Structures are given as C-alpha cells and as structure tokens.
C-alpha cells in the first residue's frame with residue numbers, strides 16, 4: 001500500500017501509540033479518522049495534525065451501532081477507507097481472585113469489551129466497507145492492524161482481565177486474516193512490550209523503573225514512533241498477513 005494513499009481509521013488515535021500511528025500516516029501524505037472517547041485530546045490531535053488530513057469522531061468502540069455509523073462517516077471524510085488500526089485500549093488492572101478486593105465482574109467485562117470486542121467491532125465495520133474497494137496490486141483492498149500486548153503471552157499478577165482480552169486479540173488475528181483473504185484484506189497484530197505513553201506515564205515511578213529494567217535490549221521503554229514504524233512497514237509489505245509481531249526488546253516481565 002502506497003503511504004500517501006492511506007486512508008486510515010485509527011482507534012485510540014488521539015493518544016500514545018494510536019496518535020503516533022496517525023502522525024506517521026499524515027506525515028507520509030495519508031489521511032486519518034481518529035476514533036476515541038477523549039474529546040479534549042481529540043481536539044488537540046486534530047489541531048496538531050491539521051483538519052484537512054485528520055478528523056476526530058467521538059466513538060466508544062464497545063458500541064456496535066456508534067462504530068457502524070461513524071465508520072461510514074469516516075469513509076466519507078477520508079475519501080475512502082483502506083486501513084483500520086485498532087489502538088483503543090484500557091489496562092483494567094486489578095486482581096481477579098480471592099475473597100478480599102477481587103475484581104468486580106463489571107471491570108473484567110469492560111476490559112474485554114474495550115480491548116477485544118471493540119477491536120472486533122471496528123474490524124468488522126471496516127472490513128465491510130473495504131470489501132468494496134477497487135483492488136490494487138495483488139488484489140489488495142485493505143489492511144487491519146490490531147494492538148495486543150506481551151501480556152497476551154506472559155501476564156503479570158493483576159493482569160488476568162487485560163491478558164485475557166489481549167490473548168483474544170492475538171487468537172482472532174489468523175482466522176480473521178484467513179476469512180478476509182478472499183476480499184484482499186490483510187489482518188495483522190502488533191504485541192508491544194512497554195512503551196512510553198500516557199498509559200505508562202500514570203504508573204508509579206518505581207513500577208516504571210522496574211519495567212525499564214525488565215527490557216534486555218535496548219534497556220529503555222519503547223518509543224511510540226517505533227510502534228508507528230512497524231505499522232508503516234506492515235502497510236508496505238503485502239506478504240505480512242495473519243501475523244502477530246512482538247515488539248518488546250525481548251522483555252522479561254516479573255510475575
């Protein structure tokens with residue numbers, strides 16, 4: 001996919017990894033529709049990216065109806081839709097088991113709803129529109145990139161809900177890719193380690209330090225631009241399909 005022809009819907013696109021992806025796409029000559037629930041950050045992101053190339057759509061990804069309506073509006077603004085990047089996510093931290101202080105069911109459910117069901121909702125609505133695209137080289141019509149986490153593979157204490165949600169994202173990647181292959185739509189997932197974003201900024205300093213120390217090389221947190229680089233690489237290489245790419249500096253997390 002030519003970088004300047006990218007017409008992308010980016011969820012969580014007003015902050016952290018999603019904003020880095022949106023920034024990269026606009027810098028390369030493409031256009032972005034930002035789906036998020038943070039209106040203030042949405043306005044700031046559009047001001048930074050320019051309203052000719054970026055628009056914010058207040059959208060809760062857990063709502064199938066809101067997603068369907070706004071995906072159609074996003075396609076109109078973008079002048080087409082050929083890429084969906086699912087970055088919206090929440091940590092949903094908390095111990096799930098035990099008699100005292102166990103996670104309320106509602107928090108487990110909301111974590112799965114945002115991280116897994118939200119990614120499904122947006123992929124589904126996006127794929128339905130991208131199927132109509134005129135085929136490009138190799139018959140390509142579109143690309144979906146999801147965001148999982150290393151927590152899908154080695155979750156820490158207090159991350160059972162998060163790990164379950166992200167494990168679901170990894171698990172749905174290959175079947176989705178196989179299903180959408182006949183339409184020329186690829187599906188891939190990136191599983192980041194620990195990146196400097198507002199999600200990590202909010203953690204206590206000692207936790208941040210132990211996170212940095214857990215990364216063998218380079219021994220620092222990832223930069224959101226490094227995540228955006230991989231999204232751009234996937235977009236440019238049609239042979240990457242049905243894959244989950246770990247992007248984590250070989251991180252080894254403590255339990």
Ligand code: NAD
Pocket residue numbers: 011012013014015016017018035036037038041059060061062086087088089090091114115118147148149150191192193194195196197198199200
């Ligand atoms: P972030 O908090 O900066 O961005 C997440 C965005 O998702 C926010 O803007 C938030 O408003 C939005 N969001 C939350 N709930 C939503 C909903 N229901 N509908 C629409 N938008 C919603 O966090 P980030 O670090 O940029 O995380 C991006 C993705 O990467 C998430 O899926 C996260 O789980 C994943 N991830 C992050 C890291 C990391 O170290 N930062 C590591 C692994 C995976």
